[in-house]
Amino acid sequence: MVEKNIDLSGKVALVTGGSRGLGKDIALAIAEKGAKVAICGRKKENLDQAVEEFHKRGLNLMAECANIGKSGQVKALLQAVDEQFGRLDILINNVGMNILTPSLVETDEGLWDKILETNLKGPFLVSSYAAKLMKKAGGGKIVNISSIAARKASRGMGIYCVAKAGVEMLTRVLAVELAPEHINVNAVAPGMVRTRFSQPLWSDEGLLKEILRTIPMGRIAETGDVVGAVLFLASGLSDFITGEVITVDGGSMA
Numbered sequence: 001m002v003e004k005n006i007d008l009s010g011k012v013a014l015v016t017g018g019s020r021g022l023g024k025d026i027a028l029a030i031a032e033k034g035a036k037v038a039i040c041g042r043k044k045e046n047l048d049q050a051v052e053e054f055h056k057r058g059l060n061l062m063a064e065c066a067n068i069g070k071s072g073q074v075k076a077l078l079q080a081v082d083e084q085f086g087r088l089d090i091l092i093n094n095v096g097m098n099i100l101t102p103s104l105v106e107t108d109e110g111l112w113d114k115i116l117e118t119n120l121k122g123p124f125l126v127s128s129y130a131a132k133l134m135k136k137a138g139g140g141k142i143v144n145i146s147s148i149a150a151r152k153a154s155r156g157m158g159i160y161c162v163a164k165a166g167v168e169m170l171t172r173v174l175a176v177e178l179a180p181e182h183i184n185v186n187a188v189a190p191g192m193v194r195t196r197f198s199q200p201l202w203s204d205e206g207l208l209k210e211i212l213r214t215i216p217m218g219r220i221a222e223t224g225d226v227v228g229a230v231l232f233l234a235s236g237l238s239d240f241i242t243g244e245v246i247t248v249d250g251g252s253m254a
Contacts, residue, residue: 027054
């Protein structure tokens with residue numbers, strides 16, 4: 001029988017970068033579907049605010065400070081999740097960052113390392129440690145947050161484009177390697193989403209008009225547009241889907 005409703009009761013989920021923006025909305029949605037949720041972020045004040053917001057909604061939240069680009073901190077994060085909940089069923093690799101650069105070939109090496117560490121090395125490290133916990137639980141779901149920038153070069157976003165392209169190949173490689181362990185690995189690739197991360201772009205009226213011309217549906221995404229795709233991939237509705245990327249862009253890649 002096909003499961004018609006998303007029910008994550010009894011599941012444990014970790015959302016990286018879950019203290020604000022898209023990550024927080026994903027974490028909220030997963031918690032509202034019944035899962036126990038942990039988030040991580042670099043700034044304690046943002047984590048504390050997220051915990052307070054969850055509590056106001058009657059939801060519990062585990063929040064840990066961690067830089068996912070650092071192996072030691074990732075190991076400590078996953079150990080904390082294991083100690084708190086004793087399992088891990090769902091990982092949402094949401095953390096992402098970008099710094100606009102006029103030219104890829106003129107980019108400072110340190111900036112290249114910083115953006116690649118956050119956007120590509122981080123998901124690799126967290127997935128590696130998370131997979132060990134998921135194997136003990138008998139399987140799991142990993143959902144990487146990619147971007148249409150993985151397949152569409154954009155001026156000023158060269159390093160970010162390269163990193164997200166890497167995330168999509170990471171998704172496919174892990175899907176093949178982890179399938180025997182009953183771990184599904186997929187990705188969601190949004191276009192522009194109205195968050196603080198992208199505010200420098202959508203808050204510029206002239207630039208926004210240019211962007212909207214490339215989107216057949218005539219608007220940029222809200223976080224809820226992306227959350228639905230993530231919930232689908234985190235649930236039993238997608239049990240026979242792995243190695244795939246769901247594009248959420250209002251038709252701009254079409």
